[in-house]
Amino acid sequence: MTASGTPAGRPPGRRPGTARTREAILDAARRCFAEDGYAGTSIRRIARESDVDHALVLHFFGTKDALFGVVLRSVPLLADLVREASEGDTGGLGERLVRGYLDLWDDPDAGRWLRVVARAASASPNAAAALAAFIADEVMVVLARRVGTENAELRANLVGAQMLGVATARYLVRTEPLASAAREDVVAHLAPVIQQCLTGDVSKPVDR
Known part of the structure; x- marks a missing residue:
């Protein structure tokens, strides 16, 4: 040297x-x-x-932030998940997304990378911006196109927020009992919520 x-x-x-x-x-x-x-x-x-x-x-x-943004786009785990989940019928899209998402987090290699990405977004505003741009360009657009409704982008963003929150609680913060819940229990509770966000009727006011 x-x-x-x-x-x-x-x-x-x-x-x-x-x-x-x-x-x-x-x-x-x-x-x-x-x-x-x-x-x-x-x-x-x-x-x-x-x-x-x-x-x-x-x-x-x-910069390191810019390099991180390029690396994000070169590891298209989430983009691949959405493309694969979008191949079936719309009525089962929520469950396919949830199962595929949990599979990624439970996989040793993919899960480690997702943890790196989530922690980077918390550590750096620029890294968070890079992640947001990647999600918007290569994940949400594909999901919104599959949903195909007038408010598809909002629906896709709501799905992303729900799933990120669950991953943060289950895999990063490890909030109980979610952290220790059986995978099928998580799927059973979360998939209908995600499906509602994707295709549910939002024209009627919620009863209070």
Whole structure:
């Protein structure tokens, strides 16, 4: 390692192959964020892991927040979930979404990444903005299109808020008895709520 922070034996600046270099940085960033979380990951660490000068990471991505936003879009777990759940009939969409969402959080690798994303959004306003943009562009749009009603975007956002709240309570804060509830019990209680948000009749006032 030279005094400038460049790995020994390689001149500073761009490595040959811009596309390969950018992908190497993204691969390293995904690993670092997943292993150490958002707060524990630095641009210099990502640079070391991808064998480039830290200035080159900044050249491609600008800031850690911007890099995190790109990484979010390169790990399309939630976008894939919504696309897959949207393939069946609308009447079963709520249950498919809930089951798929719990599957992601219960999966060791996917769940760890979702925890990183949720904690990053809490730690940085810019990371939260990146997450909000990703959810709006690649998750909510697909869900709203599948719902297809005049207020589909609001319905999709309500679904996202409900499911995020449940995940936060069950997997992050670990509020009991939700944290220890059987998966099927969670599905049985949550799926009808999500389905109501998606396709329920909201034209009638709620009785008080």
